Amino acid sequence: MLREPEQTLATPRALPANVEAEAAFLGAVLIDNRILEEMTCPLTAEHFFAAVHGRVFSRIAALLDRKAVVTPVTLKPYFEADEGLLELGGTAYLARLTADGQGLLAPRELAQQIYDLALLRELISVGRTLVEKAMDTSEHVAPLSQIELAEAALYAVAEGAATGSEAQTFGTASRASLQMIEKALLSGGHISGKTTGLNSINEKIGGLHDSDLIILAGRPGMGKTSLVTNIAFNTADRLRRDLLDGIALKDSVGAAVAFFSLEMSADQLATRILAEQSGISSEALRMGRISREDFQQLSFASQRLNELPLYLDDTPALTIGALRARARRLKRRHDIGLIVVDYLQLLQGSGRSDNRVNEISEISRGLKTLAKELSVPVIALSQLSRAVEQREDKRPMLSDLRESGSIEQDADMVWFVFREDYYVQSREPKRPIDGDDAKTHEAHAAWAADMERVYGLAELIVAKQRHGSTGKVRMKFEPRITRFSDLAPDEMGASSYGDD
Structure with a gap:
C-alpha cells in the first residue's frame, strides 16, 4: 500500500x-x-x-x-x-x-x-x-x-528572545541604565563599559559600550592595527585576571574577544601580542634574532597567555553575512563581549550591488546590526582616502573616511590614529657629511630637534561620540614592539589636549 x-x-x-x-x-x-x-x-x-x-x-x-x-x-x-x-x-x-x-x-x-x-x-x-x-x-x-x-x-x-518581544518598557530600560551607572561608579567613576586597558582612552569615552559600532581609521603606517590589537589583548586579559581573582563575570570590565583579521594571519597577530608582552622586537621574533634568554622570556609570556579568552579568525574574503554567522557562534560558545574587524573594506557584501559605495553601506549597517543583536561593542578598522596627504595638516577628518557617508552615519564613535613622527621622519633632509655647508647642517639639526619633539607620541582623535564630547587623547607608542600605552603625567604636561 x-x-x-x-x-x-x-x-x-x-x-x-x-x-x-x-x-x-x-x-x-x-x-x-x-x-x-x-x-x-x-x-x-x-x-x-x-x-x-x-x-x-x-x-x-x-x-x-x-x-x-x-x-x-x-x-x-x-x-x-x-x-x-x-x-x-x-x-x-x-x-x-x-x-x-x-x-x-x-x-x-x-x-x-x-x-x-x-x-x-x-x-x-x-x-x-x-x-x-x-x-x-x-x-x-x-x-x-x-x-x-x-x-x-x-x-x-x-537566547530565549521571542521575535514579538523586542519592545521593552521604559522601566526596564532605566533599570539597565542604573546598573551601567553603578558599574561606572564602582570602577572608580571612569568605565561603564568594557575597558580598553588604556586609562587615557577610558577617561575620554567611559569604556567600550555594548551595542556600539566604533570605527577606528588611519592612514597606512599610523598603527591602527597595533592599537586595536593592544585593546583586544587588554580587554581579554582583564577578564582572565578578574576571573582568577574571583570577580564575577558580570562585574568584570574585561571581556572575551573575537578578532576577525582579514589582512593578517592569526600567527602574525599572535607574534605582535607576544612581542608586546615579552618586550622583544616583533621583527627580531620573525627573523629569529633572539638570545636563549629572550626565548625563555618568550616561552614564559606564551604560557601566561595560554588561557587568554581571545579568539582569532583569519578567514580571508568574508562576507558580512558570514562574519555575523561566525560571531553568533562565538557568542554562543564563548560568550564573547567584544568584536574586532580588521578591516572593514576587506569585507564583502551580499553581492546584490555592483556599486562599491552601496556595498560599504550594507557592510557598515551589518556591523551596527551585529553590535545591537549580540549586545557587544564592535570595533571596525577603516581606511582613509589619500586626501589627507594633500593637506599641510595631516590630521584626519570625518570627510577623509572612504565612502564616508554611511560609515560616519552608522558609527557611534569614530576614532583616528595620528602619529606626527611618521610624517616628520619622511621629511628628513640630506644627512650632512664633512665638507657640507652650514645650511645643510642647520637644516638637519632643525629636523632632528623636531623629530625628538614628536618621536614616540601618538594621538587618538575622537571625531564622533554619541555618548560624550569629541577631542584628542595623547598616548605613547613604542614602534619596536608595536605597543600603545598611557603617557606618564610629566610627559603630558602642557602639551596635553582638551576637548575640541
Missing part, C-alpha cells in the same frame, strides 16, 4: 503548551510571592501560551517590583474588565488558581517547562517561516541569505 505523505504532513497538530502548568505556577506565586524572586528561569509574560496567563504574570511582576504583596484580592481591581478572564469566570478564576496549591510542590520545574515549551513554539515559527521562504521561488533566489536569516532567528531562540 502506497503512503500518502501529503496527508500526513497536512495533519494539524496542536502547538506544544501546558495551560494547566501555567495555572499551577501562577497559583503557587500568588500563594508565595518569594517564588518569583528566587526563580532562576528567565520567564516573561510572552512565554505563556494562554494570553490571560501572560497578563496575570505581567501584573504580578509589576506589583512585586513596587514591593507590594500580591494575592488574588490585590490583583482583582486590575482584571475586573479583562475580557479573557471573563470567559474563564471573571476574577473568581484568580482565587481558583490558589485552590489546591499543587504548584508549590515544584514551582521551578513548572517555570522551566513553561519556558521550554515557549522556545519550542518559537522554533516551530522559525521553521515554518524557513520552509515558506525556501518554497517560494517567485522572486530572487538567495539560499545563502536565507541560511543567514535562519541562523539569526535560531540564535534569537537560543
Whole structure:
C-alpha cells in the first residue's frame, strides 16, 4: 500500500503548551510571592501560551517590583474588565488558581517547562517561516541569505528572545541604565563599559559600550592595527585576571574577544601580542634574532597567555553575512563581549550591488546590526582616502573616511590614529657629511630637534561620540614592539589636549 505523505504532513497538530502548568505556577506565586524572586528561569509574560496567563504574570511582576504583596484580592481591581478572564469566570478564576496549591510542590520545574515549551513554539515559527521562504521561488533566489536569516532567528531562540518581544518598557530600560551607572561608579567613576586597558582612552569615552559600532581609521603606517590589537589583548586579559581573582563575570570590565583579521594571519597577530608582552622586537621574533634568554622570556609570556579568552579568525574574503554567522557562534560558545574587524573594506557584501559605495553601506549597517543583536561593542578598522596627504595638516577628518557617508552615519564613535613622527621622519633632509655647508647642517639639526619633539607620541582623535564630547587623547607608542600605552603625567604636561 502506497503512503500518502501529503496527508500526513497536512495533519494539524496542536502547538506544544501546558495551560494547566501555567495555572499551577501562577497559583503557587500568588500563594508565595518569594517564588518569583528566587526563580532562576528567565520567564516573561510572552512565554505563556494562554494570553490571560501572560497578563496575570505581567501584573504580578509589576506589583512585586513596587514591593507590594500580591494575592488574588490585590490583583482583582486590575482584571475586573479583562475580557479573557471573563470567559474563564471573571476574577473568581484568580482565587481558583490558589485552590489546591499543587504548584508549590515544584514551582521551578513548572517555570522551566513553561519556558521550554515557549522556545519550542518559537522554533516551530522559525521553521515554518524557513520552509515558506525556501518554497517560494517567485522572486530572487538567495539560499545563502536565507541560511543567514535562519541562523539569526535560531540564535534569537537560543537566547530565549521571542521575535514579538523586542519592545521593552521604559522601566526596564532605566533599570539597565542604573546598573551601567553603578558599574561606572564602582570602577572608580571612569568605565561603564568594557575597558580598553588604556586609562587615557577610558577617561575620554567611559569604556567600550555594548551595542556600539566604533570605527577606528588611519592612514597606512599610523598603527591602527597595533592599537586595536593592544585593546583586544587588554580587554581579554582583564577578564582572565578578574576571573582568577574571583570577580564575577558580570562585574568584570574585561571581556572575551573575537578578532576577525582579514589582512593578517592569526600567527602574525599572535607574534605582535607576544612581542608586546615579552618586550622583544616583533621583527627580531620573525627573523629569529633572539638570545636563549629572550626565548625563555618568550616561552614564559606564551604560557601566561595560554588561557587568554581571545579568539582569532583569519578567514580571508568574508562576507558580512558570514562574519555575523561566525560571531553568533562565538557568542554562543564563548560568550564573547567584544568584536574586532580588521578591516572593514576587506569585507564583502551580499553581492546584490555592483556599486562599491552601496556595498560599504550594507557592510557598515551589518556591523551596527551585529553590535545591537549580540549586545557587544564592535570595533571596525577603516581606511582613509589619500586626501589627507594633500593637506599641510595631516590630521584626519570625518570627510577623509572612504565612502564616508554611511560609515560616519552608522558609527557611534569614530576614532583616528595620528602619529606626527611618521610624517616628520619622511621629511628628513640630506644627512650632512664633512665638507657640507652650514645650511645643510642647520637644516638637519632643525629636523632632528623636531623629530625628538614628536618621536614616540601618538594621538587618538575622537571625531564622533554619541555618548560624550569629541577631542584628542595623547598616548605613547613604542614602534619596536608595536605597543600603545598611557603617557606618564610629566610627559603630558602642557602639551596635553582638551576637548575640541
